[in-house]
Amino acid sequence: MSSVTTILITTLAEYQTRFWIPVAQRLHAAGHPVELLAFDDRSAEMSAAEGVPVTNMYRKGLEVLPAPNDRTAFDARKAQYGLDGSNFLFSHERFTFGIRDTSALRRRFMIYANAMETVLDTLETRGRKAELIQELGGFLSVIASFHAVKRRGIRNWFIEPSFFRGRMYFTADSLAAPDVMREPADCVSPEVQAYLDDTLTQRAIVIPKKDQHHYSAAFKKVVNARNAHRLAEKLWDQFALGKHQEFGHNLRHARVHAAMAVNSTRLRKLYKPIPETPFVYYPFHVPADMALTLRSPDYLDQVATVDFLLRTIPDSHVLVVKEHPAQIGAISADRLYELARRFDNFVLLPPQTNNYTVLNRADAVISVNSKSGAEALLLGKPVVVMGDAFYRSCPLVYAVDRLADVPARLREALRAGPFDPAKGAPYFEFAWRRSYPGELYISDPKLLDTFAASLRAAIAEPAGVN
Numbered sequence: 001m002s003s004v005t006t007i008l009i010t011t012l013a014e015y016q017t018r019f020w021i022p023v024a025q026r027l028h029a030a031g032h033p034v035e036l037l038a039f040d041d042r043s044a045e046m047s048a049a050e051g052v053p054v055t056n057m058y059r060k061g062l063e064v065l066p067a068p069n070d071r072t073a074f075d076a077r078k079a080q081y082g083l084d085g086s087n088f089l090f091s092h093e094r095f096t097f098g099i100r101d102t103s104a105l106r107r108r109f110m111i112y113a114n115a116m117e118t119v120l121d122t123l124e125t126r127g128r129k130a131e132l133i134q135e136l137g138g139f140l141s142v143i144a145s146f147h148a149v150k151r152r153g154i155r156n157w158f159i160e161p162s163f164f165r166g167r168m169y170f171t172a173d174s175l176a177a178p179d180v181m182r183e184p185a186d187c188v189s190p191e192v193q194a195y196l197d198d199t200l201t202q203r204a205i206v207i208p209k210k211d212q213h214h215y216s217a218a219f220k221k222v223v224n225a226r227n228a229h230r231l232a233e234k235l236w237d238q239f240a241l242g243k244h245q246e247f248g249h250n251l252r253h254a255r256v257h258a259a260m261a262v263n264s265t266r267l268r269k270l271y272k273p274i275p276e277t278p279f280v281y282y283p284f285h286v287p288a289d290m291a292l293t294l295r296s297p298d299y300l301d302q303v304a305t306v307d308f309l310l311r312t313i314p315d316s317h318v319l320v321v322k323e324h325p326a327q328i329g330a331i332s333a334d335r336l337y338e339l340a341r342r343f344d345n346f347v348l349l350p351p352q353t354n355n356y357t358v359l360n361r362a363d364a365v366i367s368v369n370s371k372s373g374a375e376a377l378l379l380g381k382p383v384v385v386m387g388d389a390f391y392r393s394c395p396l397v398y399a400v401d402r403l404a405d406v407p408a409r410l411r412e413a414l415r416a417g418p419f420d421p422a423k424g425a426p427y428f429e430f431a432w433r434r435s436y437p438g439e440l441y442i443s444d445p446k447l448l449d450t451f452a453a454s455l456r457a458a459i460a461e462p463a464g465v466n
Contacts, residue, residue, distance in 0.1 A: 004033055004128055004129070005032070005033075005128070005129040005130060005131055006033045006034070006035055006123055006128045006129070006130045006131075007027060007032050007033065007034045007035075007130075007131055007133060007459070008034075008035055008036075008037055008119070008130055008131070008132045008133065009023075009024065009034065009035070009036050009037065009132075009133045009134075010036075010037045010039065010057075010132070010133070010134045010135075010141060010142060010145055011036055011037065011038050011039065011043050011047075012039045012040065012043075012135075012137075012139065012141055012142075012246040012247065013040055013043065013245070013246060013247055014040070014042050014043055014046065015441060016043070016135070016441060017036070017038065017042075017043035017046050017047060018046070018443060019440065019441045019442070019443055019448075020036055020047075021036075021046065021047060021050050021052050022443065022445075022448050023448060023451060023452050023455070024036060024047075024052045025050075025052065026448060026449065026452040027452055027455070027456070030452070030456065032456070033053075033128070034052070034053065035053040035054065035055065035119070036052055036053065036054040036055075037054075037055055037057050037115075037116070037119065037145065038054050038055065038056055038057060039057050039058060039112070039141040039246040040058070040243070040244055040245045040246045040247075041056065041058070041059075041237075041243040041244045041245075042237065042243060042245075044056035044059075055115065055119055057111075057112055057115040057116070057119075057141065058111060058112075058115070058244045058246075059244075060114075060115040060118055060119070061110070061111030061112055061113075061114045061115035061118075062111060064114045064115070064117075064118050069103070069106075069107055069110075070110075071106070073110065074086075074106045074109070074110055077109075077110065077113055080151060081113075081147040081148075081150070081151055082151075083147070086102070086105070086106065086109075088294075088297070089109070089140075089143060090102065090105040090109075090140070091138075091293055091294070091297065092137075092138030092139065092143075092288075092290055092293040092294055093105060093108075093138070093139060093140055095288055095293050095300070096138075096139075096288045096293070097249045098249070105140065108140050109140045109143070109144050112140055112141050112144035112145065113144040113147070113148055116144060116145045116148035116149070117148055120148060120149065120152060120154070129154075130149070130154050131154065131155045131156075131157065131459055132145060132146075132149045132154060132155070132156045132157065133157050133159065133455065133459075134146070134156065134157070134158055134159070135158070135159050135160070135440060136158040136159060136160040136171070136175070136290065137290055138175075138290035138293050138294045139246065141246055146175070150173065155172055155173060155459070156172070156173055157170050157171070157172055157458065157459060158170070158171045158172075158174070158175065159440060160178075161439075161440070162390075162431070162435040163371055163374050163390065163391075163428075163431060163435075164195060164431075164432060164435055166437060166438070166439060167432070167435040167436060167437055167438070168435060168436050168437075168438050168439070168440070168454065169390070169434065169435055169436075170436060170454075170455075170458035170459070172461075175290075175294055175295065176295065176388055177291075177295060177369060177388045177389055177390045177392070178390050178434065179390070179393055180390050180391075180430060180431040180434040180435070181390065181391050181392075181393050181394040181427045181430055181431055182393050182430070183430060184426030184427050184429075184430060185426045185427075185429035185430045185433065186426075187426075187429070188425045188426055188428075188429045189429060189432075191432075192425070192428060192429045192432045193425065195432075196378060196425060196428060199378065200356075200378060200379070203354055203356035203357070259329070260327070260328065260329035260330055261329060262329070262333075263329035263330070263331070263332065263333040264328045264329030265329075266333040266337075267323075267329065267333050267336065267348070270333075270336060270337060270340055270348050271348055271349065271350040272347050272348060272349065273349075274320070274347075274349060274353065274357070274358060274361055275318055275320065275347055277317075277318060278316055278317045278318075278363050279317055279318045279319065279320045279347065279361075279362055279363065280309075280313060280317050280318075280319055280320070280362060280363060280364045280365070280366060280410065280414075281319075281320045281321075281322075281358055281359065281362035281364070281365045281366070281372075281376075282305075282306060282309060282319060282320070282321045282365075282366045282367070283321070283322055283324070283355070283358075283365075283367065283370050283372040284302055284321060284322060284323050284324050284327075284331060285299075285302065285324060285368055285369070285370050286324050286326060286327050286330075287302065287324075287327060287330045287331065288330075291368075291369050291387075291388075292368065292369075292387075295369060295387060295388040296368050296369055296386070296387030296388050298386075298387070298402070298403065299368045299386060299387055299403070302331065302368075303331065303332065303335045303336070303339065305368075305386075305403065306319065306321055306339060306346075307339060308403055308406075309366065309406065310339065310342075310343045310345060310346055312406065312407040312410075313345065313407075313410070314410070314411060314414065316414075317345075317363060317414070318345040318346070318347055319343075319345055319346055319347065320347045320349060320358065320362065321346070321347070321348055321349070322348070322349040322350075322351055322353060322355070322358065323348075323351040324351070325351050325352070328351045336348060355372060355375065356375065356379070359372065359375055359376050359379055359381060360379055360381075362376070362381060363381075363382075363414055363417075364381065364382045364383070364384065364410060364413045364414050365381055365382070365383045365384070366383075366384045366386070366406065366410065367383060367384070367385050367386065367387075367389065368385075368386050368387035368389070369385070369386075369387040369388055369389035369390075369392075370389075373385050373389060373391060373397070374389075374390070374391045374428075377391065377394065377396060377397070377421075377424045377427075377428075378421060378424060378428070379418075379421060380418045380419045380420055380421035380423075380424070381418055382398060382413035382414070382416055382417065382418065382419070383396075383397045383398065383413070384397070384398045384399075384400065384406060384409050384410050384413055385397045385398070385399050385400070386400055386403065386406065390431065391427075391431075394424070394427045396419065396423060396424055396427070398410075398412060398413045436454035436457060436458055437450050437454055438450050438451035438454040438455075439451065
């Protein structure tokens with residue numbers, strides 16, 4: 001029996017597959033057998049054409065038993081995976097894709113779970129060990145794959161961008177935020193200190209290269225010729241050629257972006273400059289991000305959270321909020337106008353306002369798990385963190401377990417006031433050490449080499465280290 005470990009990599013769309021194919025080739029050249037698990041038809045075709053081993057997970061899941069529509073089989077699988085229920089399991093796709101039909105979600109989960117179990121059975125028959133590599137996400141393709149390997153004691157590595165530009169976190173066997181600030185480092189390296197100093201000098205937020213195209217005005221996304229052409233291609237593939245797409249809700253996606261463009265236009269009348277009076281800052285998170293849907297579901301309705309904060313904030317301060325620059329117009333204009341009608345201590349900033357300018361002038365920051373919370377620590381600002389954030393365990397923050405505890409902790413933070421930013425540097429050093437260089441979905445050859453080397457280094461870590 002061979003003890004060779006096969007690296008399984010999930011890929012959910014063509015743009016991902018164009019990245020994973022050369023990564024797989026680099027890993028294979030380094031002696032690591034690799035198999036791509038493609039969740040859309042084009043990705044499977046692309047991989048096969050390049051000679052990269054691949055399984056078409058949607059087609060494979062339809063082939064194998066039990067039937068995807070069998071409720072008894074679903075309940076058995078759910079029990080097998082140790083899941084108490086399916087509502088939370090399905091919540092990300094309900095919110096992201098607007099899927100109301102629970103039976104359709106059960107079917108989708110079973111197709112992917114069946115496929116994953118078949119892949120793992122085949123590897124086991126061949127005497128092959130396996131490890132699973134996935135971009136962090138809340139989609140059922142990712143969730144089903146995660147629970148299938150977890151049941152068998154196979155490690156699942158989730159990749160997500162770190163707080164640091166051009167670096168990533170690899171988290172083993174958990175959807176939770178990486179716990180990277182458990183203790184301060186004994187010293188701060190010149191490399192990290194230079195990075196922190198440069199970040200404060202540039203006053204630039206951390207944007208992974210793969211997400212830079214999201215940081216444009218909502219209207220520009222709608223009228224963008226490239227986006228329109230790509231939408232036409234995807235619709236032709238889906239409806240004319242019958243190709244399966246994991247992100248196949250193309251018309252809804254277009255409608256959502258059109259609504260965002262309308263919302264962003266309406267909100268212009270509501271925007272105000274940074275106030276001269278004392279304020280607390282709440283930065284909106286990306287609404288559909290799994291950092292809310294799965295990591296911090298209590299705060300998924302961010303407008304309701306802001307409503308509570310406006311009702312409980314100290315009289316001495318106003319609450320300043322700002323849309324996430326990658327999702328301008330994603331928050332309902334009607335609901336934000338309603339807040340403005342009811343509260344005169346509510347200030348909505350233009351989304352293009354420099355985040356560091358706002359943080360610098362705020363007396364405190366309240367964050368679910370936004371990177372803005374970590375940026376505030378860089379500036380020595382008190383931070384109340386409500387959700388599952390990578391910096392939650394840093395003793396410099398004011399963590400709460402429930403929304404009702406925020407008012408007391410906020411008052412405590414305001415009383416304490418700012419601290420010496422140098423105190424935060426040792427914690428950022430520790431966070432840096434837990435990260436690896438690399439970027440997802442950037443196909444520059446040098447960056448591909450770096451990513452593949454980092455992936456190999458991460459999965460070589462002993463269990464429990466990450």
